[in-house]
Amino acid sequence: MIEQINQIRAEAHTQIFSAPDPEALDRLRVHYMGKKGILTGLLHQLKDLAPEKRREMGAVLNEVKTNLEQDLKTRQTELKRVLMNREISEANPLDVSLPGTYAINAGSLHPITRVMNDVVQILKRIGFSVVTGPEVELEFYNFEALNTPEDHPARDMQDTFYINPPVLLRSHTSPVQIRTMKDKKPPIQVIAPGKVYRSDYDLTHTPMFHQIEGLMVDEHLSLADLKGVLNYLIRNLFETRSLRFRPSFFPFTEPSAEVDMQCIQCKGKGTDCRLCKSTGWLEIGGCGMVHPNVFKSVGYDPDKYSGFAFGMGIERIAMLKYGIDDLRSFFENDIRMLEQF
């Protein structure tokens, strides 16, 4: 019987691995292991054997059955793979150059938002916190508390929109400095981003634009610290190292400075450069040490505290960073512009 079994086993193995398709394989399964299959028949014959023999043969038959089942499974997988491979190779190749069709195309952030956030994130890393203030302001916060009384010639530098004096649209983000200092005792380390408004509309001015203002107040801050912070900011924003500080005047800071960055186009060479008008430098903001009168107006002791403030126009930075040449395009909202960001 053993021989017979071994022969069946060998035959079945050969047949299984030469079955051409799943149907043939299924027929083989029925042929050997179906209700009337050969192995099933042999199993039925076991009951006629002596108990010793029956146990021995039972074990052998079971092993063969397991082996065949395994063979069938293996062959089944093989045949499936063959079929799949055929299907894959017969499929028409896609035109992979056709555009993708995910239902949602990503939108975009306005370049102003992007630059504003860049500046905020860079300054947050060194401990600045964001504060905001109202866009509709009082003259007190926008001017008087910033050492700019009525009839101060510096008020000419800013043409202000009024709602009803003394209520106005803030002409800079500096009133947020005042609100912050009135609200909190030193030390202070804040930035104030936001919209500002000036009554000016031409090629290089829009009646609304964006600024970011920084303020740091403590007992021992100097112009040297201001230089350090601004150099850090510009280095991270523009990946350029060269800044110059040029004496200037703002009513609310003294000493005051204009900050110029080495021209990113001509790299400071200043020859035939339209961007920097061949000066080699680009104005990017104003800054200075907080004027003692500003400290007095918020109840800080100017003998004890010192501090610095800086401000810059976001549009200006965005224009330089992205190579935008028309200021007004920021507020036209032409999709052909927006989709580039």
Add this chain to the structure above:
Amino acid sequence: MLLSLNWLRDYLAKSDMKIDPKDLADKLTMRGIHVAGIKRPSFSLENVVVGQIKKIDKHPNADRLQVTQVVTKAGENAELIQIVCGAKNIAEGDIVPIALPGSVLPGDFEIKKSTIRGVESFGMICSGKELGISEDSEGILQLPKHSVIGQPLTSLLGGGSNDTIFEFELTPNRPDCLSVLGLAREIAPVLKTKLREQKQIKFKITPHRTSSIIKVEVEDPAICPRYVARVIDGLKVQESPDWIKQRLEAVGIRPINNIVDITNFVMIEYGQPLHAFDLRKIQSGTIKVATCKTPTNFSLLSGESVGLEVGDILIQDGDRPIALAGIMGGENSQIAADTTSIVLESAAFLSTQIRKTSKRLALHTESSKRFEKGFDLAVVAAASERAASLLRDSMNANVYHPPIDTNEYGAKEAVISIDMRDIRKITGLKEISAEKAGELLDSIDIPSHKKSVNILSVRLPTHRPDLKGNVDLIEEVARLEGYDSIPEYFPTSLATYDRLDETNFDFEFRAKNLCSSMGLRETIHYSFVSEDLLRNYGFAHDGMISLKNPLSDEMKVLRTSLLPSLLQTYSYNLNRKVQHQRLFELARTFSWDDKEETKVKETPYLAGLLSGNLSGSGWKDKPIALDFYHVKGLVENLVRQLTTVKLSFESSKNTTIYHPNRSATIKLGLKEVGSLGEIHPVVRDSILETHEPVMLFELNLEALRKYERTTTRYKTPSKFPAIEIDLAFVVDRNISCHAVLENMKHTGGELLSDVSVFDIYEGESIGASKKSMAFHLTFQSLERTLQDSEIQDLKNRILANLKEKHGAELRS
């Protein structure tokens, strides 16, 4: 302020020193005296000479060109030089300017030997414009016939054409630099020279002093702290000498006559505006400085009539105004062709009032520009002397001496002490000594002496009215030492704010990012729009806030909603053939509110607009038209990610902008926090002129921010199997999905872990005014495996309650 380099040289000890304009400009700029431009800095007329055209031939290869032979040396045997010329107005024998190779003409135009269409040319015959000495570009500049051939052009034309003009952009704190003298003070140390000693001006005491001819009364020294009046006679009105005219023209002032020109000359020189009255017109014999008491009209010497108001400072002949003090003289007292005697006024007027008046009248004169920023009481007298001496010396005029001076003592110079430790603390210049600071200040005529190691006593000179306190001197020292020499430190972080103090910046940025990730493009619009725009879309109301001084009607009213601007942008882009638009904006809206300090409440809003189809590229999938539920889904997603709130949706209120049946008001509890829906078809057709549906939404971010999602509480998923069933029922069409869901949740309790609608059907088979709603229900417990029987039981109760409450019939 324009400065002529030649004029400046008059004030330098080494007046003929070599000066590199570009280098000087850079150094001044770095000292805070900002040079915005240099005119004619880069050309040299050195190689431009007087020449004569000897012969003219046609150019062999060009009809419009001629080949000339010129001489640039005197004498019969002078060498002929060949120059190709394109101008028409030349003839043999003409005396003309010749730019020889090596000349650099204005505009950095270097003349070189060249070949023009095959003919060699050794220079250029120049027009006045090419030389930068006149605007006339019509043809070659014809020089006087008697000119010496070979003479450098500069010596023929005088110095004027070889001047360099600096254009300064001065900060308002430096009125002293609105003068040649003031700028010379800043420039001398830069050039390592000193100011030239000015000659003492002396006048003979005349038998008639000014005070025997006229009187001067100043109503209040506060409005006029010093008034110097001088009578001068024996004058004859005529053209000024050339050197005065040239100087004035160089800095952009038109010469008028010798008297007016000299007052202007001294104003530019000293920074002190002067005025000359015709003595015959001072009929009362008394010049009175007073404020206007009753509004009246006044004719200026410009011919313009202005309305005077109470408070304006006037110069009066008795009680009759003859000048708007510090701004402009009157027509009734101006210098006439036959004027022979004048009263020369040199005075100081209250800056704030000059500023107020000139601003109100929009009259910004050279005089008012200076007075409104400050004055130097000492220079009031000096300028009067200077002008008088110029009038005397240039036309033998008779100066009545002494003058009337309402404040002979001028100004007292204040003395303040500065502590070097303060300078070091503020500037970061840790090493700077009192000696060094003293030297720096001294270099610009600010005298000081050292009182101790750290204390410097400084006399504040009258020519620097901007210097008042310690901090002004700290700035001077830092500026003169140079900001470049200030070291660079990195301050230690003082971060004291934490998340609880944070403003809405992060929240708003997160909202913007979410919108962007859901396919919307951010826009930014002006905060002010036209009233009509708001009205068109139903957002105009009594609470609108208008600007008092808008730039135009288009930018007059502060926005009460962001949607009108988005619709404007939609139209703008639609006109550029962009159908598919996804826009959003996050900005503040404005409304009156008495509770606010400014009476204006600012509320941050997030608004969006979607048009076109849901999916973008149409080559594969069937386009799905956008509808209400798409934009609702967007809003729900947004709010779910930003906040922890549950919004509810009710029929819309603004049915001007929204389709009345396809829009909703968004509510948070009882509070209205926004709106969304499809645009009203009438608005779409009439205003936007499109047939595309447009979806809008607007959300009040201030209301939502209170529920900002700052953290998430994690719930362990159930370990027990879920049982899912679908139920469909027929209800009246007006029953809302929300009501059915709430009812099911109420009945299902904790075990109904999720329920969602998956189909809505309306059709004849279920009867008119009915609809079928199909829901997918998931039952699951956190504690145990649920039994079929209890689910069956729960399902039956849900059906019973729905039937009782909403008349829902299970659909079979």
